[in-house]
Structure formats: C-alpha cells, structure tokens
Amino acid sequence: MTTLAETKTEDLVEYYFEQAWSDGLPVVPPTPEKIAAVIDALGGDPEHLEAVVPPRRGGLTRQILAVNMVMAGCKPEYAPVVRAAMLALCSPAFNLNGVQATTHMVSPLLVVNGPIRREIGMNSGHNVFGSGNRANATIGRAIRMILLSVGGGTPGDLDKSTLGSPAKYTYCIAENEEISPWAPYHVEHGMNPDDSSVFVIASEPPHSVTNHIADDAEGVLDSIISAMSTIAHNNAVSSGSCAVVIGPEHAATISKSGWTRHDVRNYLWMNAGNKFSALSFNDRYGKIYNRNLPRWYKREPDARIPIVPSADDIHLFVAGGEAGRFSAFIPGWGHMTSPVLLRIDGTSPDAAAMCEDGTCRL
C-alpha cells in the first residue's frame, strides 16, 4: 500500500491504468470505507485466505477480494457470489491454470441460481448476456479483474489466448427460474430450491440459435443440434462439456410437447455430432487418431462422434426475455476442464475433488 500526498479521484483512475491494474476500463478507486463494507459482507478477517489463483498463484485474501470487487463496481451484497465463484474456479477440477494460459478464447461463464439472484438484483431476462445490469456486469468484471491481477492472466504474458473474446470482460448470468417450465439447474443437481448456487464452466461465447417456425420440441431442438454439429468449436475435437441456454419461448414450445429437461438433454446428445471422417479431414493431412476424444469412440470414417461424451455433459439453463424465439449453444473448452457447481457458501453438493480422469465430473 502506498500513500499519495494528494489524490483526486481522476488521478487515481489514471494511476490504476498506469500500473496495469485494470481490465482496460476505468476502475472505481477503492477507499478504506468501501473495502471495509465488502470485508464485513465476507465475514470480517481481511487476511483470511480464500483461494490461491493460478497461474501466478497470487493469494486471494478477503482484503484483496474486496479491493477487486470495489474496483469492478460491485456492491457489498454481491460478495458471497464472487467468493463462491472464485472458490469454484480455483478448485482442481476446473483447471484454472490451463483456462488462463491456453491459446483458446475460453472464459469462465458464471450462472447463478436460487434466491440470491433476486436479492441482489441480477438479470435473467432480456439481454441476459448483454449490458445494462450492475450485478451481472460487475460480478463478472470482478472475477476477470481477479484473474488478471491476482491470477496473473495478463494478455501475451501468462494469458496466451490467440483471439480472446468479449466474454473476457464479464460473463455472468442468472437462470430465469420464474419463467422456466422446468426445475432450476441447481435443483436438477440435488439442491433445494431455497439454496443459492454458482455454476462455472470454461466456455466459448454464446452462439445464437434462431427458430421462428417450429411448434414442437423436435423442431426447436434440431436447430440447436445444427449449431452444436460443427467441427469448428472445441467440443467437436476435444470433447468435454458444454452449456445450452433455452430462451423462454423455445422452452414453452418444448415443454408444451411434454418434454422434460432430461428428454431435452438426451435428444441433443443423441442427435448432435459429426462423423469421424469430417473430424479427420478425410485423411487429407494424414491418418489422424485424435487423442483428445474418449478412447472408447470408434476411429472409423462413418463413426458418429458425439459433441460431448454423455447427455450429463450438456448443462441446460433457461434464460432470456419472454419475447423472441431464440436459444444459445455455448461450446466448452474441452476435456481439459470440468465445470463446478457450488452452494453459495462455497460447499460442494458432492465430494468431488480430483477429476483428472473424468470419473467424478459434474
């Protein structure tokens, strides 16, 4: 900590830019009062170490967490969400070291479930992935600031992403539980509806799926399957897990056909994929085995290669505004990471610790 003899707010904004303690946008200069309010919301004890953030392995104490949250523009009541998200990101299964350092454009997507969404005013409706809501914007931004400053994910240094993505500024939504015809995501995974949870998945940005024609489940889902079935995204060549966000109008159409969440995930899994011949470029560049795909896939030209190994690797959410027949497919990074679901207090619904071989993936 340094003391400047005279400081004006605008000087501090420039000072933080000069130190490269920013995501490229102006930060809110942290003051002792604002930091103290966030530390209080975290339970006091500013030196308490919450996590170690790779690849730099910087220590994320409550004080450092609070400084970054204030700089990102967070209110103190967002603190449990940001903390739980960081605990999820820093758990071994997620492999944040790889997510931060890879040449791929991956960024963690945070999805929040349960009562805390409403308590802190998160947006789960119109423009859910877009701008305009303080909680969504600044929670995601605080996570990115921590990944940059504490985790050392500086572009070109420890972050080697070739292209990056806009999701590397902020990538945080809430599920629209109120409008969804199905049980919320965290309830599907064994939690109580009154629990609040955070879910993180290392992923590419959303790919829009339009279908303004279909009046049945198959029609809507076939459009999502079309978006999933390409050889261009990372799931196609590296397996892993992905997310599908169904817009409320599409969800209503699917539900009217009597389909459950389970039916939807199974149908997507059964029908999305590519032939191995497409993934191996028809041997144009020599015989390719692809060691990133599960070993139990057939490496034969006509073999169907699913987008992810099982229907449970498709993480399904309902989000967005009530008008518009749109959904989104969100490809994951690949088998190198496993998504993590935590209760808002940071505890896990299962005892998963090491998921290196995929046996205890979410």
Next chain:
Amino acid sequence: MIYDPRGTIDAPVLHLAKRPANLRGLRIGVLDNTKWNGWKLEDRIATTLAQRLSLGPIKRYKKESFSRDARPELLAQIAAESDLVLTGIGD
C-alpha cells in the same frame, strides 16, 4: 491510500536440478503431454539424443491430459526411474 489489487505470492522458490557432469549411460524419461503430434517430436529427439550422446535406456510416460498437471504419483515415478527427463508441448 493506494491499494494494490494483486495479492502476494507465498510459494517456495524452486531451483533447477543440478546438471550431470557426464551423460553417458544415464536413463532418460520422456513425458508425453498427449497433444496430437507431441510424442512424435519427443520420441525422435530422445532417440537421436540417446544415440549421439550414448545415453542409457529410454522410458516413456504419458499424462492424462495435456493441460492438467501430471499426477504426483506419476511425477514421483519419473523422478525415481530417470536421470534426465524430456518433455514439452506441441500439436
């Protein structure tokens, strides 16, 4: 007050292993990172080095995932069974 947002690093400083004075006969371990073509390059380098420098036997190991850390047990096994280790990353 200026608050530094980076947090401190509390990790032991690690040093590189001592360089052997003579390479002749030393056991070489090759850790395949499982990238598509990485093992081809590593295998060629290990074989060439072994011939040119009269190294000892080559033993090959494989990580579960190119992006994740190798399992601690695997690292311990490599350390116990090798005098030199060759690894790297590449598609």
